[in-house]
Amino acid sequence: MVVFRVLGWLLLAMAVAAVVHDGLAWWTEGTFHLLGLGDLWSHLDVRSLGEAQNAVQRHLSVSLWTWLVGPILTIPALPAFLVLGTIFLWLGGRDGEAADTGGFVIGSRPPRRRRSRGL
Numbered sequence: 001m002v003v004f005r006v007l008g009w010l011l012l013a014m015a016v017a018a019v020v021h022d023g024l025a026w027w028t029e030g031t032f033h034l035l036g037l038g039d040l041w042s043h044l045d046v047r048s049l050g051e052a053q054n055a056v057q058r059h060l061s062v063s064l065w066t067w068l069v070g071p072i073l074t075i076p077a078l079p080a081f082l083v084l085g086t087i088f089l090w091l092g093g094r095d096g097e098a099a100d101t102g103g104f105v106i107g108s109r110p111p112r113r114r115r116s117r118g119l
Helices: 002-029 037-044 046-060 062-073 077-092
Strands: none
Touching (some): 002 077, 037 046, 037 077, 046 062
């Protein structure tokens, strides 16, 4: 479950980066535009996006790219990262146990009992 929590926090950090990018683009250009997943992929590596499109169209189906992958790549990155990050954090936190109140290294310990000092 730690993997889900790590992926969740990573996706939420990517959502923060998308907010910063969108805010800076709004500041410089004067128009608000949400960065799409396809735009993000093309900013990172244009060549791999083209190769992925060619591979899907050549080996699987042209309609798969047109009707499934294409619309997914038009989804804005901010809501996608927020939703996926929250889902992964929710899945990572569902152990059925009570929340761990102890430290990371030593684990949890039972609560201390206070001595009652009478009058």
